[in-house]
Amino acid sequence: MDEFFNPVGVAVVGASSRPGKIGYEILRNVAEFRKDVYPVNPSAEEILGKKCYSSVSEIEGRVDLAVVAVPSEKIIGVVEDCGRKGVKGIVIISGGFREVGNAEMEREMVAIARKYGIRVIGPNCIGIYNPKNRLNTFFQKDMELPGEGNVAVLTQSGTIGIGLLENFAGKIGISKFVSYGNKADVSEIDMFEYLDRDEDTKVIAMYIESMENGRKFMDRLPDKPVVILKSGRTPLGKSAAASHTGAMATNYSIFKGAARQYGAIVADNFEEFYDITRILATQPLPGGGRVGMITNGAGPCVIASDYIYHSKNLSAPELEKEKISGLPEFAIISNPLDLTGSANAGHFLKGIEAMKKDEGIDIIMPFFVFQDAPLLDSVKELHDGLKRLVGVEDKNCKPIVAVAMGGKVVKEQARIMADYGIPLLEEPARAVASLDKIVGYAGYKGWKNEGSSS
């Protein structure tokens, strides 16, 4: 798969000289790549200052990867041409294949690619992104792209991929991104081994609409944490997926049961998919499900408590007063530890440190009301203190998952906290749902490891 992420030369077939056209925007994005990029279009001399070629085989330099955006009826010719040139990988952005009934043409295209030993991503996708060398094949504009990091994203839908990347941007970095659309050749399964070996990848986030071979999929699931969002679960969703990526969908309950059994984490919706991924990307796995909440405004903790009560794996034990010292009289020590609106950064740090030491707590959840003046006025002290706390690698290393609700102030704080690796989530119910699944996964991993060592 490395031909897709680290090619020596890249051809953009169907490059257009008209801004706004898909073939122009792809070239504009691919041109960010730090190596050789060749536009291919028989009716142009030069695009974006680059010499234009009438075919891939006409290019003098080495071409490992071709990114293709041409009408579907021209695809066979393009693949043949790439084969003659010795191209190793093709990303086909164009639609017009299986999803509109042209399954035969899609199969023929793959057969020709195989003849030449070429791997194909797509068609009907937005392709790939590797932050390390800035190679991306998107036709999107003004997109916020995340930088380098430890999350690999595999997605059948480009739109879901875009949503995830833009949510990550400025907060979570990625290792590799693949949108594979119709999966005519390369599917997520081809990526599993590659990503399991990839040192840059810690977590794999995957959006799936269809699955050709469920058993193979489960058997080859990577050892690394895998977070899956699966749609096309119902007849209506399946029918929508069929006209989207031409996919046959699988039975959702069977899928979900199997995925859990094989250790994957299945998210219920997009926000959970995003939240679970960013917690796993930044936090250690919890040693249990006992949550310690601390706050300067208790409403969201009441909501969280309701969800913890109904969760599978979480609890919120009463905090012991003797384990928490140095807090002012107005603090109400139960669970949550309610510091009230008068709390400043110092109070939060004392409470969080106490929870780090408390053997009765596995996960620390601070709920911040950043809009409260006493906290906002001391917020730099809060960040300095938290940075110190997460910098200490010790046996008391516990996940910290913060929650805050609101607008601009909260978004700004979320970016600052992301810099030193604490995720700030937007909603208490979402935070609890995500942690519940992560604790379930940690239990599974523990159980599996114990099992295999015995």
Added chain:
Amino acid sequence: MDEFFNPVGVAVVGASSRPGKIGYEILRNVAEFRKDVYPVNPSAEEILGKKCYSSVSEIEGRVDLAVVAVPSEKIIGVVEDCGRKGVKGIVIISGGFREVGNAEMEREMVAIARKYGIRVIGPNCIGIYNPKNRLNTFFQKDMELPGEGNVAVLTQSGTIGIGLLENFAGKIGISKFVSYGNKADVSEIDMFEYLDRDEDTKVIAMYIESMENGRKFMDRLPDKPVVILKSGRTPLGKSAAASHTGAMATNYSIFKGAARQYGAIVADNFEEFYDITRILATQPLPGGGRVGMITNGAGPCVIASDYIYHSKNLSAPELEKEKISGLPEFAIISNPLDLTGSANAGHFLKGIEAMKKDEGIDIIMPFFVFQDAPLLDSVKELHDGLKRLVGVEDKNCKPIVAVAMGGKVVKEQARIMADYGIPLLEEPARAVASLDKIVGYAGYKGWKNEGSSS
């Protein structure tokens, strides 16, 4: 209740001259009020350029409202003093009452207020906000406040109120805001009649942790749409609520059943609470549950389809090709109407207009991928067209609820669309869940009206 929202003079008792102190921040906020504001603090001469008084009764001018932030043991004296002055309403921001075991002191305070005919909001709250005269009693800083609009917000938790207000800011305007904390005197029930008569209020959004008199609450529910988020549903949540607002919580399933029977809309979580409220604030009630989806990137529609399938009140019927004309060949007409990544604004507008006319569709859901260059390059045309469409008041008036996923580009588009009254939601599953409840409510209202006219 009008003494709280339109007072002639306001005293801030416990005003502080030290920035960051709660008593300072409240005064700074109240000072935005367009009428007379008097700081009260026996040990200061002047705060924020205003003459300081040693007691409320010492103020020469008329004082309708006192906003109080003093230690709880001083509250009785302050209320007596307000009574002597002829104050009509008191907002007590301070905590230290029932929520920490001082229920007796709280009862005594209310008894004294009643003796003088004073109504009390709080204690242990953030008070009120009336955008019309800019009066707000918050101790928050740098908060984004929404402008004038048609949503009244009632909340037991200040933090949840802040979260809602900041999410509304720039998108949804409000009519009145009350955070009532411990509800020692004024509760949501006191607000119902006031808000039902209030011409500025179209929708009432309410966050509740406890309820003293469920029957009275239900009997007096306003006729206007009421959206309720209820927490303290479980033993754990109840215990968290008890140390938060000193509240005894009610049985959630009984509450939920009764609320539905009386026509209230019960949200499951904060995001649904926010989404249902903003749809009701801006859109007409749907005439049925048949959803027409249109998109330039189908992934989110596949997710939405799964949720529509499992919904109570929604369906996504196949769109009829003959009802949709003028679309390019690449458009895939099913449901969703998939315009693919090549779609521009004109294609979207043609599809949406066709759905407006289509008698088989009750709700129009456009799913926009704004990051796709062909749409982004024509986005002004999209907004101009949508503005025209929502400006036409006709019998084809149908709710339009849009969805888009991503970062900055999406947030900017959300603000632009909010200006002409179309809500842009962040997640397909959330959008479907909210619409499902709104259609259920519309059905209830229809049934009720039919019943009462016979």
